[in-house]
Amino acid sequence: MKRFAITSLTILIVCAAWAGSVYAALDRGWGLRPIAEQGDTQAFLAEAEKTAATKSAGNLALVLIEDGERMGDFQFSKGNPVDGDALFQVASLGKWLTAWGVMVLVEDGSIDLDAPVSRYLTRWQWPASEFDTSEVTVRRLLSHTAGLSDGLGYDGFATAAERQTLEQSLTRAADASPGKDGRVAVGSRPGSGWEYSGGGYTVLQLVIEEISGQSFEDFMRDRVFHPLGMRRTTFDHKQALELGVAQNFRSDGGSEPFRWYTALAATSLFTTANDLARFLEVQAAGRANPVLGVDAMTEIVTPHASQMGAEIWGLGAMLYAPNNAGGYVFGHDGSNGPAINTAARIDPSTGDGIVVLSTGHTTLATELAGEWVFWKTGNVDNLSFLTRLPIALTILVLGWCLILAISIFWAARTKRPQSDT
Template identity: 65%
Template sequence: MRTTLMHIGAAIGCCTLWGAAVFAGLDQGWGDSALAESGDAIEFARAAQSIAEDKNIGNVSFVLIEGGETASKFHLSNGDAVDAQSVFQVASLGKWLTAWGVMALFEEGQLDLDAPVSDYLSRWTLPASDFDASGVTVRRLLSHTAGLSDGLGYDGFDAAQDRQSLEASLTKAVDASPGNDGRTLLGSEPGSGFAYSGGGYTLLQLLIEEVSGKSFAEYMDDKVFVPLGMERTTFDHARALELGLAENFRPDGTAEPFRWYTALAATSLFTTSEDLGKFLMAQASDGANPVLSSSTMNLLNQPHASEMGAEIWGLGTMLYASNNAGGHIIGHDGSNEPAINTAARLDPARGDGIVVLSTGNPMLATELAGEWVFWKTGNVDSLTFASRLPTALAAFAGGVLIILTGAGLSLWLRKRRVSPRQKEG
C-alpha cells in the first residue's frame, strides 16, 4: 500500500511539474525567436512583410513607428491597390478611440467616472436584474468590469435602412454575433471581474450622445479626430463611403460586402494606417497630445482588470505585456469575421508602435503585432498567449496521459513480479 501511494504521489508531482513547465514555456516564449535583432527596425519590417506576403489573402497596410516617428511601412493587396491613406473598417479597435471620447467629457467635468451611468441617461436603462445597477459606472464600462453579460460581438446589417435604433440594439441586437442573444444585461455583480462587453461600449456611445447633445460620429470628429489631424477617420458610414473604402476579403479570397452598424463605438470605426500612426504618436511620452492631459493618459493606461493573475485592461486600453520599464505595451485589436483583423500596439514610454490593418486573414494583424511585442520586450503578447493556449492545454493533457499511463504500467508490472519466497508461501 505504501509503495502504491508513493507511485500515486510521484505521478501527481510529475503532472504538476509538467503543467508548470508547459505554462511557463507558453508565458515566457521558450523556443520563440524574435524576427530581428533588437533595435533593427528595418529588418523587423522586412521580416514582417515576408510573413504578410506569405499569408495575405486580401489587403494589408502596415506602419512601424520608432521614437514617435514613422520608421517603415508597406502595403499589399490582391485587389485594388492600397496605401497608408486607404480607409479600412477596423472593428473593435475603435473601442480604444471611443474611450478617448469618453475621457474628453471627463476632463471637461461633464462626467464622474464612478457615478452610475444611469445618472446620465434618459433614452434607455438597463433591465432589472438580481444585481445593483448603480454599480455600473463609466469606469467599469470602459474596463469591461461592469458585470454585463452580453459578450457582443456584432455582425452588422446588409443595408443602412436595416439598422436598428441605438436603444433597440441595446435592448436586443438583432445583428448579434453567433452565440450571443443580443441583450445588454447585468449578469453579475459590478466590479466582480472582467467580462468583455460590446454592449457596454454601445452604452458608452449612448452616453456620449446624451451628455454632448451631438451624434456620436459628430462628437468624435470634433473632440478627437480633428484635433489629432486624423482627416480620414470617422464613425460616419456615409462619409467613409465618400472617402473610399479598401475592399474587404474573405479567407477564400472572395469579396466581403460592406456592412452597416448601429453599434459604432463597439465595432465600426473607419480609419487609415497613417491616421492611426498619428493617434499612437500623440501618446508617446514626449508627444503633443491636443485631446487629453498626461494625467488622464496615465489613468487610461493603469490596470483596471486582470485575468489569470495578469493585468489585461486599462480604461478602453488593452495591456498586452510589460514594457520592462514599469509600464505596459498598450493598444487594441479588432476582428469581425470573416473579413477583418486589425491591431495597434504602443510603448508610450519610448514612442515605439505598430499598426497593422488587414482583411482576408483572420489573425494576420494580431500575429504581426504579437511578433512586434516579443521583438521589443522579449515578453509574450497576451493575445499570442491566448491563441497558443489550446495547443498548450493539449500538450499538457498529452503529457499527463503519458505520465499516468507510465505510473499505471509500473504498478501493474510490480504486481506481476512475485518473489520466489512469495511463490513458495
C-alpha cells in the same frame, strides 16, 4: 497501501511540475525566436511583408513607429491597390478611441468615472436584474468589468435603412453576432470580474450623445479626431463611403459587401494606417497631447482587470505585455466576421509602436503585432498567449499521459512477487 500512496503522490507532483513548466514556456516564450534580430527595423519589416504576402488573401497596411516617429511601412493587396491613406473598417479597435471620447468628457467635468452610468441616461435604462445596476459605472464599462453578459459582437446590416436606433439595439440588437441573443443586461455582480462586452460600449456611445448633445460621430470628429490631425478617420458611414473604403476580403479570397452599423463605438470605426500612426505618436512619453491630459492617460493604462495572473485591461485599452520599464505595451485589436483583423500597439516609454490593418485573414494583423511585441520586449503578447494556448494544452495532456504510462510501466516492472505461504 503505503507504497501506493507514495507512488500516487509522486505522480501528482511530477504532473504538477510538468503543468508548471508548460505554463512557464507559454508565458515566457520559451522556444520562441523573434522574427528579426532585435533593433534591426528593416529586417523586421522584410519578414513582416513576407508573412503578409504568404498568408493574406486580401489587403494590408502596416506602419512601424520608433521613438515617436514613423520608421517604415508597407502595403499589400490582392485587389485594388492600397496605401497608408486607404480607409479600413477596423472593428473593435474603435473602442480604444471611443474611450478617449469618454475621457474628454471626464476631463470636462461632465462625467464622473465612478458614478452610476444610469445618471447620464434618459433615452434608455437597464432592464431588471438580480444585481444592483447602480454599481454599473463608466469606469467598469470602459474596463469590461461592469457585469454585462451580452458578449456582443455585431454583424451589421445590409442597408442603412435596416439599422436600429441606439435604444432598440441596446434592448435587443437585431444584428447580434451568432450565438448571442442581443440583449444588453447586467448578468453578474458589477466589479466581480472581467467579461468582454460590446454592448457596454454601445451604452457609452449613448452616454456621449446624451452628455454632449451631439451625435456620436460629430462629437468624436470635433473632440478627438480633428485635434489629432486624423482627417480620414470617422464613425460616419456616409462619409466613409465618400472617402472610399478599402475592399473587404475573406480568407478564401472572396469579397465582403459594405455593412452598416448602429453600434458604432463597439465595432465600426473607419480609419487609415497613417491616421492611427498619428494617434500612437502622441502617446509617446514627452509628446504633446492635444486631446487628453496626463491624468486621463494614466487612467487609461492603469490595470483594471486581470486573468490568469496577468494584467490585461485598462480603460478602453488592452495591456498586452510588460514593457520592461514599469509599464505596458498597450492598444487594441479588432475583428469582424471572416474579413477584418486589425491591431495597434504602443510602448509609451520608448515611443515605439505598430499599426496593422488587414482584410483577407482572420488573425494576420494580431499575429504580426504579437511578433512585434516579442521582438521589441522579449515578452509574450497576451493575445499570442491565447493563440498558443490550445497547442500548450495538447502538450500538457500528452505529457500527463506519458507520465502516467511510464509510472504504470515502472510499477509493473518493480512489483514484488506474492508469497505462496
